[in-house]
Amino acid sequence: MALTLVLLASITTLLMAVAYFYWLRMNFWRARGIPHDKPSYLFGSFSGVSKQYSFAEIVRSMYQRYKGTGPFCGYFFFQRPAVMALDMQLVKNILIKDFSNFSDRGLFYNEKDDPLTGHLFFADSAKWHVLHGKLSSTFTESKVRGMFPCVRQKAQQMVVTLGEMLQRNSCVEIKEVMGRYTTDVIGKCALGVECNSLTNPNAECRTIGRxxxxxxxxxxxxxxxMQGFPQLARKLHMATIHPDIERFFMRFVRENVAYRLEHKVRGNDLMQQLMELSGCKKLRFRKIIVDALFCAL
Known part of the structure; x- marks a missing residue:
């Protein structure tokens, strides 16, 4: 009986401590007198996202509501306090002058259990600086210019495809056409492969892209x-990318690298630059290729 009471008291104390911590976090901006919207305890400032509004609509509405009230306002990225810079000079300082203090993205990634999230857009601190330093040389003006003929070729193909679609139907879903065009450009410029999305709307690359x-x-x-408590999510070995999508991209890149190494194929594309950057001279798959590839995608 005594043991049951002790266990019950311990659980109650733990729950109260968690609830208090959560309450403190969700009152972070209120305690500091910073203007912000009253958050939802589950979705923070993004209540109704994906059902009623998009992320862009919520952020735009927030910006318009607080613009001119000060250099920044507060909001909650789900359960985490975050800042929206409203003053142009503050934005410049964050992105240029004081950027070394703001390199962390604060987003969930788990390169061990969810490797496709370990890329440049999500990486924090030292890892971000290492990746950024290695990838800067792959996006020089001359190398990007070298990919332009491919972009132009796919644009011409898109015009032909669009004309054929208009002959069959006067109403065309332009978002889908542009999605197919973008898929083909990325496939050719980044991987050096033909995705054929413009000629086949149900091509595997386009299907996975959707x-x-x-x-x-x-x-x-x-x-x-997971976004509100990224460190805890990593400790619990959680992942965000659907397993089918992860397997497809990992296989896709592995096969591409293996084919180039085996047949000594060189391409004027991003994948070739990444292979050279990673020193990929044997039949092996380096993680930097995945990191950089998904940064480009």
Whole structure:
């Protein structure tokens, strides 16, 4: 009986401590007198996202509401306090003068259990600086200019495809056409492969490209908690990328690298530059290729 009471008291104390910590976090901006919207305890400042509003609509509305009230306002990225810079000079300082203090993205990534999230857009601190330093040489003016003929070729093909679609139907979903064009450009410029999305709207690359934005590994609530508590999510070995999508891209890049090494193929594309950058001279797969590839994608 005594042991049961002690266990019950311990659990109650733990729950109260967690609730108090959570309450403190969700009152972070209120305690400091910083203007902000009243947050939802589950979704922070993004209540209704993906159901009623997009992220862009919520952020734009927030910016318009607080613009001119001060250099910045507060909001909650799900359960985490965040800042929206409203003053142009403050934005310049963050992005240029004081950038060394703001290199952390603060987003969830787990390169061990969810390797496709360990790229430049999500990486923090030292890892970001290492990746950025290695990748800067792959995006020089001359190397980017060398990819322009490919972009132009795909644009000409898109014009032909669009004309054929208009002959069949006067109403065309232009977003889908541009998505197919973008998929083909990325496939050719980054990987040196033909995705054929413009000629085949159900090509594998295009199908997977759609699923990136529609297939969630977890529901919105759990995804929000992972973004709100990224360190805890990493300790629990959680992942965000759907397993099918992860397997496709890992296989796609591995096969591409293996084919080039085996047949000594060189291409004027981003993948070739990344292979040279990583020193990929044997039949092996270096993680920097995945990091940089998904930064480009």
């Amino acid at each position: 699923r990136i934005f529609t297939d969630r590994r977890h529901g919105l609530l759990l995804s929000g908690l």
